[in-house]
Amino acid sequence: MYTQAMDIPDESGKKLAAVSNAPSDQEAAFEARIDADGRIEPQDWMPDAYRRTLVRQISQHAHSEIVGMLPEGNWISRAPSLKRKAILIAKVQDEGGHGLYLYSAAETLGTSREQMLEGLHSGKAKYSSIFNYPTLNWADVGVIGWLVDGAAIMNQVPLCRCSYGPYARAMVRVCKEESFHQRQGYEALLVMMKGTDEQRAMVQDAVNRYWWKCLAMFGPPDADSPHSAQGMRWGIKRISNDDLRQKFIDATVPQAKVLGVTLPDPELKWNEARGHYDYGQIDWAEFWNTVEGNGPCNKERLATRVKAHNDGQWVRDAAQAYARKQKERALKEAA
């Protein structure tokens, strides 16, 4: 998945060695390549700010994939059937894979895996706020696939054309895998909607709780995202927050109709003149409050993530010790 406002300020990227004082012809070459819609590769000269922006964005994106495993991971042991359990495991494993592609892409910019994990585990780095809300029942898992992955796809498809080569290539891989995520969620909800009144009510309740939070995933309105213009200029961002949000809404309304749920926005209606759906006010105060760490699950998510990492320490140590031993044995045999 999963990106949100990817211009949320955090600490990552600040410690990168400055590669400043570059001769202006390098800068000119960079600008020319960007203007020609060319791609930048790791060995190429790039402005510090471009590098820092990418490190921040790609690492936030990676963290979001990793933390994004947690709300759904909670439901693996409680999935309603073996089929749904296998599907959910596959999806959660994909998200872990997405995190790994993205960490690798960020490392090509000169940051290290340790730095990024330290940023996440210490709470300095941000990740998508959508994962700081609880998954209360099985309908939430379906809604996450349909709406959260759906929103993520809207965000990620334009990133396949990002000016930074390794990020763009990672996104191509990610996007290929996301489509199953959204479809399995939607299908799980379709099944529930054919069930009892109680099951239908669960789906509607989950949609009610997640709808507005999904709209906020696209980040603050264009007028309030000062980094956005620079990101667009550099070909990192291709479509603005508001435009992506509108695309998502326009695509989702008909899907909701087929599913038989109501989207919880009384102002949501087709605007013939604009050729788009109008929609109501997003609660940005709540969004920022969650970004700042005060959402319902921020502490729990981080604690779970840190515990998982620490619990895996012995595995990393053992693999390390084994590799060292094998190497020593090979050396001895060669001698």
Place this chain on the structure above:
Amino acid sequence: MNTPALKDWPLWEVFVRSKQGLEHKHCGSLHAADAAQALHMARDVYTRRQEGVSIWVVPSVAITASNPDDKGELFDPAADKIYRHPTFYEIPEEVGHM
């Protein structure tokens, strides 16, 4: 959070042959303690949907790359050797495909 992460696990570049008869193609990188583990992880990370029939892993430090600053020197001399391309030669139409 106080335990060091993958500090001592080197970086590996992963190459995957998508099907028999095609070349291995670079698809990304990962950290692993040794080559065997790198292969295992590459299978899980890069071939969850039968994307490959064969995997190579290479320590990233073993790769020597050309310097982008030398791009002109290395590649530009070929730019004016247009006679290396078939389109340089005019062949009468009646000859047909050649």
